[in-house]
Amino acid sequence: MADKDSSSGSNSQNLDQDSAVNPLSNFQNTLENIVQKFQGSNLNNQQHKFWETQPVGQFKDVGNSSLPEGPIEPPTPLSEVKQEPYNLPSLYEWTVCDMDSDEVCNEVYVLLTNNYVEDDDNLFRFNYSKEFLRWGLRPPGYFRSWHIGVRVKASKKLVAFITGIPVKLRVRDEVVRMAEVNFLCVHKKLRSKRLAPVMIKEVTRRIHLENIWQAAYTAGVLLPTPITTCQYWHRTLHPKKLIDVGFSRLGERMTMSRAIKLYRLPSSTATIGLRKMELRDVPAVTRLLRNYLSRFVVAPLFDDDEVEHWLLPQEDVVDSYVVESPDTHEITDFFSFYTLPSSILNNPNYSTLKAAYTFYNVSTATPLHQLIQDALIIAKQKDFDVYNALDIMENEPFLKELKFGRGDGQLYYYLYNYRLKDALQPSELGLVLL
Ligand SMILES: CC(C)(COP(=O)(O)OP(=O)(O)OC[C@H]1O[C@@H](n2cnc3c(N)ncnc32)[C@H](O)[C@@H]1OP(=O)(O)O)[C@@H](O)C(=O)NCCC(=O)NCCS
Structure with missing residues (x-):
């Protein structure tokens, strides 16, 4: 299954504690491997x-x-x-x-x-x-x-x-x-x-x-x-529904009640000073984001207008939260996710899978995994069924820590009329496409 495809729904995810914390197997998915396999099977065509x-x-x-x-x-x-x-x-x-x-x-x-x-x-x-x-x-x-x-x-x-x-x-x-x-x-x-x-x-x-x-x-x-090959990861928020609709299945050693317990989240966020992003935060968020994205080999260069457009919260489209220091009132961190539901085809009980997709996140004072844990809590409160993230930027450590499970298939990133000398690791990429 292709992974932009699988991000519209993945049936490969085992709700099993081990599968959620399995280390990434990078070797099998390196670009050269994939291309070699492809070339090997199509030599003359x-x-x-x-x-x-x-x-x-x-x-x-x-x-x-x-x-x-x-x-x-x-x-x-x-x-x-x-x-x-x-x-x-x-x-x-x-x-x-x-x-x-x-x-x-x-x-x-x-x-x-x-x-x-x-x-x-x-x-x-x-x-x-x-x-x-x-x-x-x-x-x-x-x-x-x-x-x-x-x-x-x-x-x-x-x-x-x-x-x-x-x-x-x-x-x-x-x-x-x-x-x-x-x-x-x-x-x-x-x-x-x-x-x-x-x-x-x-x-x-x-x-x-x-x-x-x-x-x-x-x-x-x-x-x-x-230019790189990424993977979607899925953090279950509503285990029962994900299993009922075929998005996930229970692993061998997992029962429904254990799954519900495993994916339970605290009822309130942990970060002091966390609040919804507002228009007045745009310059600070732009500074944080530009600084953060400068770490990656390929990344967009956003100005204030673009940050206002892409990150200012819009109901059922994009959610962004900032951390404002109670002492200095400085904006130190933010996270964002966008809302992209999938239709559930031919299920008698459910018609929509409500999925949040992590967008751009920057942490300078709050640990990234704590920010994302707060994002999960907010997404759960907003009744999302699943929270999705790619293994790009610095996402990989929090994926493991926060019980994301790896989806099947890949999402490939391409550039038209621009050659890179070598393929990138997903962690070298700072770009999210919708
Ligand atoms: C993707 C889609 C538009 C392709 O149309 P199609 O009728 O299947 O394919 P066509 O006969 O028109 O064209 C085939 C060519 O398009 C290319 N192609 C197929 N999917 C592509 C994609 N997602 N991006 C770029 N090129 C694509 C094929 O590789 C092929 O070119 P090639 O011979 O050089 O390999 C169609 O399958 C579709 O609408 N799928 C559902 C939506 C979707 O997957 N969109 C892409 C999201 S990334």
């Missing part, structure tokens, strides 16, 4: 007809340290960027999806709710809310033209979607204007018709028109070539 034509790291170059780091292709003069959209099959037409419009936002919501990422067993499908989509797609400086839909000409039904948003991404010492490409979705009835490559080429063209030549994206599938 051309496997990526589309991606092999794109300026991305190719599998054949993995391990070739003579290739330079940085852009793979130089920018072309804007006048040479194709001015008209790519051709679609004749029954379809391009549309710009205006997320300000309730009607269009609802069309996008319906397309994704019925056709976006599922887990391998088809038990769960991501159910991004409309408010979430508006938040995720309209950060400061966003381009409406990068919210791209495909409609059936005759009926005007929306049948495919892809988006970009602008981001300043630092790769080592270079700050590069990039796009984050996300929400690629083709209606189930139109799959395997090579529509996805056209969508990707079209969003790329529109990104080029803004004089931006690089992009970051994630996928649950292995494409040429990830």
Whole structure:
């Protein structure tokens, strides 16, 4: 199971104390291993007809340290960027999806709710809310033209979607204007018709028109070539429901009552001075976050406006808490998580799995595991069923300490038109994509 997929629901998680504290087995999942396995099983076939034509790291170059780091292709003069959209099959037409419009936002919501990422067993499908989509797609400086839909000409039904948003991404010492490409979705009835490559080429063209030549994206599938391979981990908050819906199962030595006891949390948070983030906290949070993210090889560079957009709490979209020192009133730490439910498919008792996803966290005075334990307590109080986190940044130690269980499958991170000399460890990555 692919892990962006498994993050919409994982049935591999054993509710068993041992499985929750198993050390990470890094060896099996190193990029070179994965690529070698892949190459070994496909020696004579051309496997990526589309991606092999794109300026991305190719599998054949993995391990070739003579290739330079940085852009793979130089920018072309804007006048040479194709001015008209790519051709679609004749029954379809391009549309710009205006997320300000309730009607269009609802069309996008319906397309994704019925056709976006599922887990391998088809038990769960991501159910991004409309408010979430508006938040995720309209950060400061966003381009409406990068919210791209495909409609059936005759009926005007929306049948495919892809988006970009602008981001300043630092790769080592270079700050590069990039796009984050996300929400690629083709209606189930139109799959395997090579529509996805056209969508990707079209969003790329529109990104080029803004004089931006690089992009970051994630996928649950292995494409040429990830910059790193991460894992989702899941902290059970509502054991009984997770078992009932097939997200988790009881391990051999576990009973329901032991699981409930194992995952029980204190009724109140521990950190003195913890409170919801407010507008006045933006400059302090920006400083903390910029300082923290400077530790990673690849990370976004956020300014105040972006921190306000991405971190100021929004009901049922994003939650952020700061720690204000009672003595100095200085903001010393913060944590944040976003709300991304999944539809539970075909279960008679439940229709929605309420999942929180850890976003950006910074600790300077409070231990990180204590901050995240408080985040778990708040998430539990808000009736989330599960709290998810990737093993990126400095998350790994708290995952083990706080009884997260490892999900199955991987989430791969990619850069378009930018080569890294070597793949990164997940802990070298400071970027979260929605
Ligand atoms: C992902 C999705 C749009 C692909 O469409 P499709 O109809 O299955 O595939 P198409 O025939 O149009 O295109 C196949 C090409 O797209 C590539 N592709 C498939 N999924 C991709 C992804 N997530 N990101 C980038 N490229 C992808 C394939 O590798 C292939 O290119 P290749 O021959 O170079 O390998 C479609 O399966 C879908 O909507 N899935 C559910 C939502 C989802 O998983 N979205 C991606 C989230 S990361």
